[in-house]
Amino acid sequence: MPRKKHYSSTDLSASIQGLLEKKAVGTQEEIRDALLKKGIPVNQVRVSRILHKLGAIKMNEDGKIVYRLPSDAEKYFVPKEILKKLISRITHNESLVVIQTVSGSGQVVARLLDLTKNLDILGTVAGDDTIFVAPKTTKNIETLFKKIYNLLLN
Amino acid sequence: MPRKKHYSSTDLSASIQGLLEKKAVGTQEEIRDALLKKGIPVNQVRVSRILHKLGAIKMNEDGKIVYRLPSDAEKYFVPKEILKKLISRITHNESLVVIQTVSGSGQVVARLLDLTKNLDILGTVAGDDTIFVAPKTTKNIETLFKKIYNLLLN
DNA sequence: CATTATATTGTATAAATATACAAACCGATT
DNA sequence: AATCGGTTTGTATATTTATACAATATAATG
Incomplete structure (x- = not known):
């Protein structure tokens, strides 16, 4: 057999x-x-x-x-309050959303972001305290910025 | 019936x-x-x-x-790297272990500590950025301090 | 209060998951 | 090549979990 x-x-x-x-x-x-x-x-x-x-x-x-x-x-178990504490500022230009974190938290926050469903992003690049978020399309950068802001700080 | x-x-x-x-x-x-x-x-x-x-x-x-x-x-899913970033300093006196966190993180970190098994503590009291950890017995405060230190920063 | 609507509970059992066992596979050794 | 030990795989089925249904309990309404 x-x-x-x-x-x-x-x-x-x-x-x-x-x-x-x-x-x-x-x-x-x-x-x-x-x-x-x-x-x-x-x-x-x-x-x-x-x-x-x-x-x-x-x-x-x-x-x-x-x-x-x-x-x-x-993603499901990291308390929101913890995440909030790690993030200093979220901004954007015409083609990127940029997230500033406390020193050393870039990679960790980026990973959690990558795991988030229903977020129209291509991916993230993270350094020590800065994350670049590449949107699927730059046409709705404002929308994506708001989504990420609400996700991480609201 | x-x-x-x-x-x-x-x-x-x-x-x-x-x-x-x-x-x-x-x-x-x-x-x-x-x-x-x-x-x-x-x-x-x-x-x-x-x-x-x-x-x-x-x-x-x-x-x-x-x-x-x-x-x-x-407790199982909060990445260690995240926790580390929230904690500023861990100290102790003869009867308490004291944990300093970044502003606003006291409650969250205390909760995770409370969830940790095999830690000889009676409980925690947490403020905005400070946690008081009451040991089961003050006789081994040094041991508890080391345990918490290793848990949270190593 | 009586009536109706909704939630809970238990029995029986369907559905979902894991295990026992034997056979096959694989890599290391001679 | 053969042998050995450990791992993987499939079949059958044991174990674990959830659901269907009816009855009961509870909450809401007039």
């Missing part, structure tokens, strides 16, 4: 991580279905095992149970 | 919260057993429903699955 190993553990793990980062999935069958749709043959047991290895968390978001990666979960 | 309601929903919820704060429990049956031991009659369904209402999360601590309250989970 040779076992058909179509997909390596490493690849599968990466696929599941990618999925969890993109979608709010609540069951292992849902994860399985999503992977099957992408042509990745997997069974429930494998999903279960990999989730365990990833240290996946099952949490409640507004009454809905979802799986999250630990790194993703930070 | 009158239903025997021995324990109100509010009381049960409080009991489960207390339990989750004290013990690393991994299954609803475990929660049920612990409550039965305390003379609290409860069934699995009730446990499930209350956990859901509490927004309990299931997380992986060193390979073991445990239920945690959201407020408790903060």
Whole structure:
């Protein structure tokens, strides 16, 4: 009975991580279905095992149970009050939103920002105390600025 | 068929919260057993429903699955680097450990400290930027100081 | 007060997840 | 090449969790 190993553990793990980062999935069958749709043959047991290895968390978001990666979960558990204390100023020009933080907090705040869904950003570059936020489009820089401001300081 | 309601929903919820704060429990049956031991009659369904209402999360601590309250989970997800940035100085006298934080962060840091297990403290009192930590015994104030220092700044 | 609407509870069971076990795979060693 | 030890995988199923449904309790309304 040779076992058909179509997909390596490493690849599968990466696929599941990618999925969890993109979608709010609540069951292992849902994860399985999503992977099957992408042509990745997997069974429930494998999903279960990999989730365990990833240290996946099952949490409640507004009454809905979802799986999250630990790194993703930070976003949900870092108290807002803490974040506020790390940020000095948020400004923008025509093409960037710029966030000033207290010394040494640039990377950490940037990471939390990167994890935030529904924010139209391409990405962030962070130094010691400064974060450059690149918007998806510079056309709505004002909107993005307000969104980030509300997110981080309100 | 009158239903025997021995324990109100509010009381049960409080009991489960207390339990989750004290013990690393991994299954609803475990929660049920612990409550039965305390003379609290409860069934699995009730446990499930209350956990859901509490927004309990299931997380992986060193390979073991445990239920945690959201407020408790903060401790696990607040990045150390963030904490470090909030704390200015940690000192002590013969009877207290005193933590200075950046302005406005006293309460938040105190809360995280209160959530930390295996710390021999009676409690904390926090102001805007200062936290007084009361040890269980003043005999080992130096030890506690070192423990807190390592916890928060190392 | 009576009536209606909503929430809670328990039983039974469906759904979701993890485990046991055997077989296959893999890398290291001889 | 064969052997060994450790890991991974799949099948079957045990365990864990949540839901459906009906009954009861509680809250709201007139």
